[in-house]
Amino acid sequence: MGRAIPHTSSRATVLDVIRAAGTISRAGLASATGLTAATISNVVRGLLADELVTEVGRAESTGGKPRVLLRLVPSSRYAVGVHLDAGGTTYALTDLTGAVVSRMAHVGTREEDPEEVPARMVRQVDALVDGAGVDRERLLGIGLVTAAGVPAPVSLSAQDLERATGLSVVTGDDATASALGEYWSGEAGGASVLAAVYMGATIGAGVLVDGIPYRGAHGNAGDLGHVCLDVDGPECRCGARGCLEAIAGPEAIVAAARADERTAGAAGLVGRERSSVVGGFTAVVRAARSGDPTARALVDRSARYTAVAVRTLVGIVDPDLVVLTGVGQAVAGETYLPAVRRELGTAFAGRGGGPVRVRLSTFADTAPAIGAAAMVLRSRLTPLRTPGLRLPDDLSESGPVPVH
Ligand SMILES: [Zn+2]
Incomplete structure (x- = not known):
């Protein structure tokens, strides 16, 4: 072999290229990956044996024999x-390509006995999988995502869920997962650097470089909610001052709306002190839409910040696509999208490379759950970049490796 790339890496790369391309020939794979024809042939043989890939049709080639396509x-x-947050639990069942086969939402976790959560999840995962008529033998595992940096609504470890379901579980944060959800859904349009701006109960960002999450040394990269926008600003729960979240995050907006008697009434927040941040934020956005001036001003200000x-x-990571996602954007994207476009248009008008594309996710409220499933697909099928994981040399003989 001309290149010193281990076999698992080749398999990961080939799978990813086939997924991205839809259909592609072996020759196409060789030129897209830079791997030798012999390596491609070996890797594809393993993928065919595992029935992950099949041969379809033939592409017309210029002279010579027609080429078989793979998909x-x-x-x-x-x-x-599974996306677990204070407002509830969202589930997505995806196939190998990351396409959603079935989805389900369970509202409310606050009043629930934490001990009951794993059992409830098992029932719901069963319902999701059985309802879709999917053979459990084909299930690779469960991805569980929660908000980074805030206490989980219930204490649920990967081990608890593994024990309860008998499936391997990978965990992650909602912002990174939503970026993966956008990328795997195919809506990220082949972005080489994708920044997903996530707004749920908190604000974060997931950055993918060629589809691979950039997590930083401690998994803390993309902490957008704690970018400082005012050095003398209000104290933030992170201990610093003037963070985006403290000034204009969903929790700050709900608190400000509650502090205004008329707006609290208009938003229906009175007597609902225990409603989730997302529930409260949604109520304030509705009040803004129905003409409450304070609610309008709060949402507009949050969008500007x-x-x-x-x-x-964008100045730091230079993405070619920014996607606004998360349930907060599903609710209020119509206000945030123009604000972000205007800001980037003004700030980077003179910069090389043209304008940064900014899009609103078309499935903003389920992106973290879809991305959680994509995390499983990545870690079980293309595990090379999972840190600290020791892999056998040939996955096609040993089968996928469970990640804990
Ligand atoms: Zn902060």
Whole structure:
């Protein structure tokens, strides 16, 4: 072999290229990956044997014999994504390509006995999988995502869920997962650097470079909610001052709306002190839409501050696509999208490379769950970049490796 790339890396790369391309020939794979024809042939043989990939049709080639095309077998493997936050639990069942086969939402976790949560999740995962008629043998595992940097609504470890379901579980944060959800859904349009700006109960960002999450040394990269926008600003729960979240995050907006008697009434927040941050934020956005001036001003201000924080992020990571996602953006994207576009248009008008594309996710409220399932697909099928993982030399003989 001309290149010193271990076999697992070749397999990961080939799978990813086939997924991205839809259909591709072996020759196409060789030129897209830089791997030798012999390596491609070996890797593809393993993928065919595992029934992850199938041969379809033939592409016309210029002279010579026609080339066989390869594509993923979507129904060969499935993954479950679970997004757990204070407002509830969202589930997505995806096939091997990351396409959503089925989804489900469970509202409310606050009043629930933490001991009951794993059992409830088992029932719901079963319902999701059985309802879709998916053979459990084909399930690769469960991805579980929660908000980074805030206490989980219930204490649920990967081990608890593994024990309860008998499936391997990978964990992650909602912002990174939502970026993966956008990328795997195919809506990220082949972005080489994708920044997903996530707004749920908190604000974060997931950055992918060629589809691979950039997590930083401690998994803390993309902490957009704690970008400082005012050095003398209000204290933040992180201990610093003037963070985006403290000034204009969903929790700050809900608190400000509650502090205004008329707006609290208009938003229906009175007597609902225990409603989740997302529930409260949704109520304030509705009040803004129905003409409450204070609610309108709060949401507009949050959009402006968020846009400035996104400008900082864009200045640092230079993405070619920014996607606004998360349930907060599902609810209020119509206000945040123009604000972010305006800010980036003004700030980077003179910069090389043209304008940064900014899009609103078309499935903002389920992106973290879809991304959680994508985490499973990545870690079980293309595990090379999972840190600290020791892999056998040839996955096609040993089968996928469970990640804990
Ligand atoms: Zn902070």
